[in-house]
Amino acid sequence: MTSSMRDLKVYTTYPHSCSYLEDQEATTLFVDPRQPVDRGLYSNLSVLGFRRSGNHIYRPHCSNCDACIPARIPVGLHEPRRSQNRILKRNSDLVVEATDDIRDEAAFDLYRRYIEQRHADGDMYPPDREQYESFLNNAWECTSYFRFYERGKLVAVAVADELLDGMSAIYTFFDPDAGRRSLGAFAILWQIQRVQERNLDYLYLGYWIKGCQKMSYKSEYRPLELYLNGRWSTLL
Secondary structure, eight states, X not given: OGGGGGGOOEEEOOOEEOSSSTTOEEOEEEEOTTSOOOHHXXXXXXXXXXXXXXXXXXXXXXXXXXXXXXXXXXXXXXXXOHHHHHHHHHTTTOEEEEESOOOSHHHHHHHHHHHHHHOTTSTTOSOOHHHHHHHTOOTTSOEEEEEEEETTEEEEEEEEEEOSSEEEEEEEEEOTTOGGXXXXXXXXXXXXXXXXXXXXOEEEEEEEETTOGGGGXXXXXXXXXXXXXXXXXXXX
């Protein structure tokens, strides 16, 4: 199916308020929802800076702003910082289970508490079950839900898509009362290790936005490749 890249149809949305930068309008380029998608096509689009949300594959396409820059970690070159090694050690007691579904009450309750306490000012507040399942669905049978347990208690879920050249980190939510563990950072470090173990190349992180505090954490993982002017470059 990857040959369909030649005939791919894309559309743009009307300008709308930007979720990341105040006083900015955003326009989104998205793949025709009727387009059949498999892991090969999805992987090729990821290399071109596209991202997934539910069943939609998209990329920012703003006329007056180019702040949203696709980012990925070349895992073979990644060396954890001292602080990141401490995070790995701190969470070495967690048990990880991979599942292919996220519709259970335990996962949604964790998501609900995370949104309510960490992102009450964001687009996903208030947490809604239908939106949750639509956003984090297993669109093309390539999504895994990595559940992290502390003595049998679910404390974090990392949602990731398995690509041909690595993984795409879609979303992570975690126990908002377990701040000492730095579970968001740990989930990324754990996914880096998983890609390394599978002898693949990249962990895709979505978009890096200079000056956006919500996205600043991505700069903590080095080296970081950014997709600029049609090519990936190691800039951070």
